Amino acid sequence: MELIFEKSVTGRRGVRLPASDVPPAPPLSAVLARDGAPDLPQVSELDVVRHFTTLSRRNFSVDTHFYPLGSCTMKYNAKALEEAAKLFAPYHPMVPLLPHGASFSQGSLGLVHGLGEALAEITGMDEVTCQPLAGAHGEMTGIMLIAAYHEAKGNRKKYVVVPDSSHGTNPASAAMVGYEIITVPTAPYGDMDLEKYRAVMTDEVAAVMMTCPNTLGLFNPHIREICDIAHDHDALMYYDGANLNAILGKVRPGDVGFDVIHVNLHKTFGTPHGGGGPGSGPVGVKKLLASYLPGPRVVKNSDGDYSVIPHSHESIGRTAGFFGNFGVMAKAFAYITMLGREGLIQVSEQAVLNANYIMARLKDVYDLPYDQTCMHECVFSAARQARNGVHAIDIAKFLIDRGFHPPTVYFPLIVKEAIMIEPTETESKETMDAFIEAMRDAADLAERNPAAFAELPRTMPITRPDETKAAREQNVCYFGC
Amino acid sequence: MSGADYCPNSPEEVRRMLDAVGVADIDDLFRPISPALRAKSFDLPPGMSEFEMLHRLQTLAGRNAQGLVHFVGGGFHDHLIPAVVDHLASRPEFYTAYTPYQPECSQGTLQALFEYQTAICRLTGMEVANASLYDGGTALAEAALMALRITGRSRLVVDGAVNPFHREILATYLANLDVELVEIAPKAGMEDDARLRAAIDDATAAVIVQNPDFFGTLSDLSGLAAEAHGVGALLVASVYPISLGLVRSPGSMGADIVVGDGQSLGNPLSFGGPSFGFIAGRREHIRNLPGRIIGETVDRNGARGFVLTLQAREQHIKRHKATSNICSNQSLCALRGLIFLSALGSEGMAELARLNRDKAEYAKAVLGAVPGVEVLNSGFTFNEFTVCLPKVAEEAVVALLRKGVAAGVPLGPYYPDMEKCMVVTVTERRTRAEIDAFARQLEGALWN
Numbered sequence: 001m002e003l004i005f006e007k008s009v010t011g012r013r014g015v016r017l018p019a020s021d022v023p024p025a026p027p028l029s030a031v032l033a034r035d036g037a038p039d040l041p042q043v044s045e046l047d048v049v050r051h052f053t054t055l056s057r058r059n060f061s062v063d064t065h066f067y068p069l070g071s072c073t074m075k076y077n078a079k080a081l082e083e084a085a086k087l088f089a090p091y092h093p094m095v096p097l098l099p100h101g102a103s104f105s106q107g108s109l110g111l112v113h114g115l116g117e118a119l120a121e122i123t124g125m126d127e128v129t130c131q132p133l134a135g136a137h138g139e140m141t142g143i144m145l146i147a148a149y150h151e152a153k154g155n156r157k158k159y160v161v162v163p164d165s166s167h168g169t170n171p172a173s174a175a176m177v178g179y180e181i182i183t184v185p186t187a188p189y190g191d192m193d194l195e196k197y198r199a200v201m202t203d204e205v206a207a208v209m210m211t212c213p214n215t216l217g218l219f220n221p222h223i224r225e226i227c228d229i230a231h232d233h234d235a236l237m238y239y240d241g242a243n244l245n246a247i248l249g250k251v252r253p254g255d256v257g258f259d260v261i262h263v264n265l266h267k268t269f270g271t272p273h274g275g276g277g278p279g280s281g282p283v284g285v286k287k288l289l290a291s292y293l294p295g296p297r298v299v300k301n302s303d304g305d306y307s308v309i310p311h312s313h314e315s316i317g318r319t320a321g322f323f324g325n326f327g328v329m330a331k332a333f334a335y336i337t338m339l340g341r342e343g344l345i346q347v348s349e350q351a352v353l354n355a356n357y358i359m360a361r362l363k364d365v366y367d368l369p370y371d372q373t374c375m376h377e378c379v380f381s382a383a384r385q386a387r388n389g390v391h392a393i394d395i396a397k398f399l400i401d402r403g404f405h406p407p408t409v410y411f412p413l414i415v416k417e418a419i420m421i422e423p424t425e426t427e428s429k430e431t432m433d434a435f436i437e438a439m440r441d442a443a444d445l446a447e448r449n450p451a452a453f454a455e456l457p458r459t460m461p462i463t464r465p466d467e468t469k470a471a472r473e474q475n476v477c478y479f480g481c
Numbered sequence: 482m483s484g485a486d487y488c489p490n491s492p493e494e495v496r497r498m499l500d501a502v503g504v505a506d507i508d509d510l511f512r513p514i515s516p517a518l519r520a521k522s523f524d525l526p527p528g529m530s531e532f533e534m535l536h537r538l539q540t541l542a543g544r545n546a547q548g549l550v551h552f553v554g555g556g557f558h559d560h561l562i563p564a565v566v567d568h569l570a571s572r573p574e575f576y577t578a579y580t581p582y583q584p585e586c587s588q589g590t591l592q593a594l595f596e597y598q599t600a601i602c603r604l605t606g607m608e609v610a611n612a613s614l615y616d617g618g619t620a621l622a623e624a625a626l627m628a629l630r631i632t633g634r635s636r637l638v639v640d641g642a643v644n645p646f647h648r649e650i651l652a653t654y655l656a657n658l659d660v661e662l663v664e665i666a667p668k669a670g671m672e673d674d675a676r677l678r679a680a681i682d683d684a685t686a687a688v689i690v691q692n693p694d695f696f697g698t699l700s701d702l703s704g705l706a707a708e709a710h711g712v713g714a715l716l717v718a719s720v721y722p723i724s725l726g727l728v729r730s731p732g733s734m735g736a737d738i739v740v741g742d743g744q745s746l747g748n749p750l751s752f753g754g755p756s757f758g759f760i761a762g763r764r765e766h767i768r769n770l771p772g773r774i775i776g777e778t779v780d781r782n783g784a785r786g787f788v789l790t791l792q793a794r795e796q797h798i799k800r801h802k803a804t805s806n807i808c809s810n811q812s813l814c815a816l817r818g819l820i821f822l823s824a825l826g827s828e829g830m831a832e833l834a835r836l837n838r839d840k841a842e843y844a845k846a847v848l849g850a851v852p853g854v855e856v857l858n859s860g861f862t863f864n865e866f867t868v869c870l871p872k873v874a875e876e877a878v879v880a881l882l883r884k885g886v887a888a889g890v891p892l893g894p895y896y897p898d899m900e901k902c903m904v905v906t907v908t909e910r911r912t913r914a915e916i917d918a919f920a921r922q923l924e925g926a927l928w929n
Binding site: 003004008012013014015016018020023025026028035037042043045049051055056057060064065072075077078080083089090094095097105107110111133134135136137139144168169173175178181218219221223224247248249250251256272273275276277316320322323324325337340343344346350353356359360372396406408411425427428460461462465467473474478 | 482483484485486487488489490494495497498499501502503504507510511512513514515517518519520521522523524525526527528529530531534535537538539541542543544545546549551553554555556557559561563565568569571572573574575576577578579580581582583584585586587588589590592593594595596598599600602603604608609610612613615616617618619626646647649650652653654656657658659699701703725726727728729730742749750751752753754755756757764767773774775776777778779780781782784785786787788790791793795796797798799800801802803805806807808809810811812813814816819820822823824825826827828829830831832833835836838839840841842843861875876878879882887890891909912913916
């Protein structure tokens with residue numbers, strides 16, 4: 001399809017601006033002035049509307065398609081959340097940072113504080129900062145807090161331990177903070193091998209990063225022991241909250257022994273992900289880390305009003321411009337407010353039921369490397385189909401033609417030909433039944449006519465784009481840049 | 482009681498699903514979690530219907546001061562947003578989609594981001610851009626890390642006239658790394674790069690500047706770029722995208738990495754987020770760019786298509802050896818930026834930039850005419866400038882806030898020897914009448 005730049009017609013204009021009511025300023029010096037207007041599309045407003053409306057129709061999305069991406073929690077995004085965020089759109093983040101400015105922003109500050117309190121209760125933590133702008137940003141912030149804690153005690157630690165099933169962001173975030181990574185393999189029971197973990201633990205380990213339930217969708221029965229071993233070495237426990245959707249009201253990481261958690265608001269709390277963001281990654285900590293939290297912090301005074309305090313001298317500093325991705329936070333706050341205690345518990349119960357239902361109905365046709373009750377997601381392997389030359393990616397393309405966004409494939413890396421399915425709680429039995437039928441049809445076709453997969457998908461504007469060519473030619477900007 | 486229920490299955494359907502799984506009830510599914518590990522508390526209020534929730538949030542939003550007239554910036558700016566931006570970005574096919582991991586069913590997001598990359602390259606005068614980062618401050622920190630990777634050096638020279646919040650983020654990102662961060666005290670309001678040139682040596686990875694700087698001053702970065710390049714260092718420039726409708730691009734001035742915050746391009750103030758950070762660079766450095774990059778290719782039938790490319794740099798493949806830990810970016814905000822730039826187009830962006838500058842120059846003149854008020858900037862500015870008052874600026878700001886005017890960002894908290902000064906921001910949204918009223922109110926606050 002044509003690019004908006006290719007639709008450009010010299011002299012065409014979109015939106016008009018208000019006329020100036022002040023005299024023109026003297027021109028910039030020649031050395032500062034741009035040589036003519038920037039080279040942007042010259043199109044009418046209707047050109048813009050048609051172009052982006054057409055583009056939007058080339059996307060699968062939660063509102064249009066079942067989207068069972070494992071580890072990503074693509075649940076329904078309630079429309080009321082959008083309305084909630086709009087209520088706060090006009091407010092400037094600089095106002096509460098002006099002298100006595102907090103009194104002019106009590107509503108927005110109240111929301112930041114209220115969300116932090118709710119997340120602390122949900123996760124079992126003592127304090128929360130909403131500043132991090134995404135899950136991985138929260139991870140990095142959390143590891144920085146841990147580094148500050150060890151630094152304050154005069155302990156220079158070198159390592160962060162992660163299981164080999166962890167999200168790639170875990171080791172990447174720890175590396176951004178200067179740590180070396182120790183990876184512990186997964187045991188046959190589907191989680192970090194306890195004996196191998198014990199063997200790598202020393203006083204040089206700063207933190208252990210875990211997802212529980214992990215990326216195989218399994219709850220680690222040894223989690224408390226893992227926490228205890230870490231604490232014996234004064235290593236802190238980091239909880240990757242990507243899979244929090246499975247345990248709302250059932251388990252609180254803070255109760256189990258974790259010291260830090262990040263929460264992906266765009267996963268557990270139903271805020272839309274926008275084709276890749278914005279997300280939001282608040283970080284909760286136990287008291288021992290509270291003084292290191294980034295600033296500015298919002299606090300509630302004894303009179304019920306909210307103030308902004310600059311961070312303490314122990315703080316790690318600042319991880320983002322202002323108070324976080326506030327618009328996303330407002331949506332999560334609205335979601336928590338609507339669902340309440342019972343609604344949140346129901347989220348996890350139904351999400352776990354849905355995942356187990358899909359697992360039960362597919363395990364006779366796909367290999368299930370870890371055959372246990374799963375939490376909110378399950379991981380199959382297409383190894384059986386691969387023997388006929390049909391790989392996980394082929395099954396993904398088959399599903400596209402059947403109108404389903406494919407599950408996550410090839411993750412976690414420890415499962416060969418992984419197909420990771422997370423239906424979430426908002427999908428109905430009939431949608432899942434249709435998906436199950438499609439998955440079974442794919443398995444059947446893989447037996448009968450494996451060659452047919454090479455032609456798929458047939459129903460999309462493009463099919464099997466050449467990724468090697470894209471990487472080799474690196475055409476990342478339309479001709480003329 | 483739950484106020485909203487997005488779980489569709491009826492009790493009968495739940496029953497049938499439990500049967501298929503082979504358990505008696507849902508609790509059985511949580512058996513792998515021993516009782517000792519169960520939540521000690523989950524003390525949240527009961528739910529509310531969406532109507533009650535919205536009423537509650539309306540009441541909360543009502544506790545913010547309504548209708549403040551903004552002359553404050555600090556990195557976020559009060560700009561017009563054409564209606565098409567909201568309408569098109571609100572299409573759920575865009576906002577309820579995820580990362581485009583399956584290109585066939587994500588061409589909408591992928592092509593839009595490719596177009597966004599193109600728009601950013603053209604605006605900044607650079608060759609490659611990624612599909613967005615979190616915000617302007619974190620983009621600056623990522624650019625610094627990128628410069629360290631490219632040069633293999635460990636010394637960074639940062640202009641003290643870079644947004645203090647962004648410098649704080651940079652320092653936070655670098656705190657645990659073996660990097661020497663040298664901050665050069667600014668000559669506020671002056672176009673002067675001699676102090677920066679003097680600080681660059683052959684151990685320097687990059688010199689990091691902002692244009693226009695935090696005080697509003699515009700500079701030609703060419704000399705500084707040449708000086709940096711002479712010793713093998715890079716020039717990292719943080720820029721204000723609206724200014725690029727009028728000001729020479731940082732690429733043409735010799736910058737190697739260009740970053741900034743895209744809030745002003747069609748994203749509401751939203752109390753500081755979400756917006757997006759942009760980052761652009763030279764083609765030879767593309768493998769060192771952090772975050773996602775969209776590339777053009779062809780499909781099996783030769784049709785044009787777009788894919789996530791160069792993923793071998795990214796955390797989901799490279800884990801701890803990735804160029805960055807970035808996973809989510811700010812796609813929807815970047816899309817808003819692209820729609821904004823398309824709707825305004827070449828002439829619209831030039832006109833918007835002129836409007837900003839014209840209004841700011843007018844404000845500079847009328848505020849400068851207030852007795853005792855001195856404009857600090859000696860050279861050209863864009864839509865921000867610094868004024869120094871005959872008293873502590875914080876006092877004037879408080880007095881004006883009470884009159885409904887957010888007058889400016891007082892500099893005392895960030896530059897202790899400048900407590901009488903503040904940075905004033907004037908966008909196209911400010912009318913002549915508002916600017917005149919501001920000058921009168923400032924005069925009243927200073928002299929009554």
